[in-house]
Amino acid sequence: MGFLDRGLEIKTPEQVGAMRRAGLVVGTTLEVLRAAVRPGISTRELDAVAExxxxxxxxxxxxLGYHGFPASICVSVNDEVVHGIPGDRVLADGDVVSIDCGAVLDGWHGDAAITVAVGEVPAEVSELMRVTEEALWRGIAAARLGGRVSDISHxxxxxxRSAGTYGIVEDYVGHGIGTQMHLPPNVPNVGRPGRGPKLVRGLALAVEPMITLGTCETDVLDDDWTVVSSDGSRAAHHEHTFTLTDRGAWVLTAIDGGESWLTALGVPFGGLD
Structure with a gap:
């Protein structure tokens, strides 16, 4: 492992393999949680399932314990964008719930998030979820060795922007990841291409668009964690941890390594497994 370009953490292939193992824990846990989401379950019960x-x-x-965070996952419902604290809230039909999950295995971190509909949701909410997930994959698909971080952002x-009138949250961004959950560089969800650190082998990034049906403005609740849309509009959040190999992108927190999405988008799959 080495450091370059203002302190970026660059992993060896063996260390990336260790991150893949951590990423699979996260990916598997999110699939368990997706199956557990239903009307009548509390966000605290989802946290117990995740742990x-x-x-x-x-x-x-x-x-758990990160800067005092009291739970194993973040569970954000409806207008809650990110960092929601699990508790007594019971999910109801028509809710939309974003679940952010991180795990550390043998000193290496994985981080990913999904947004799940609870029962039937309005068509505009389903479309918000679709747009947010595809935006994540479009960002990853834009990454190339020798490119720049803002290529992802752009x-x-x-x-x-092409999908409709949505609010792209700018105050919360993706990040580098590895021996710590949050490392340089930041990975914004807006920006011009060709800027920021160079994308090189061994750099791992978490990309995480947060999109609302309203504006990009957010507020933090009195719990000092939960971020909500200022206008009360519904929000969605999708995230994956990925790296680049000589062949292309390898999504460390996706069960299939990202192969299905990347192939559908017409870009090479760089997975090693």
């Missing part, structure tokens, strides 16, 4: 899944795999929840923004 059991993570610990059963021999990993530790990254979020691809996310361009796709969202």
């Amino acid at each position: 059991d899944s993570i610990r059963s795999a021999g990993a530790t929840p990254s979020f 691809a996310v923004e361009t796709f969202v």
Whole structure:
């Protein structure tokens, strides 16, 4: 492992392999949580499901105790954009819930998020979820060795702007990841291409667009964690951790490594497994 370009953490292939193992814990846990989401379940119960899944795999929840965060996952409902604290809230039909999950295994972190509909949701909410997830994958698909971090940002923004009138949250961004959950560089969801650090082998990034049905403005609730849309509009959040190999992108937190999405978008899949 080495450092270059203002302190970026560059992993060896073996270390990237270790991150893949952590990423699979996260990806598997999110699929367990997706299946668990239903009307009548509390956000605290989802947190318990997540912690059991993570610990059963021999990993530790990254979020638990992070700067005092009191739970193993973030669960954000409806107008909550990110960092929602699990508790007594019971999910109801028509809710939309974003679940952010992190795990550390053998000192290496994985971080990903999904947004799930609870029962039937309005068509505009379903479309918001679709646009947010595809924006994530468009961002990853834009990454190339020798390119720049803002190539990802530009691809996310361009796709969202082309899809309709949405708020792209700018105050919360993606990030580098590895021996810590949050490392340089920041990965914004808006920006011009060709800027920021160079994309090189061994750099791992978490890309995470947060999109609302209203404006990009947000507020933080009195719990000092939960971020909500200022106008009360619904929000969605999708995230994956990925790296670049000589062949292309390898999504470390996706069960299939990202192969299905990347192939559908017409870009090479760089996975090693």
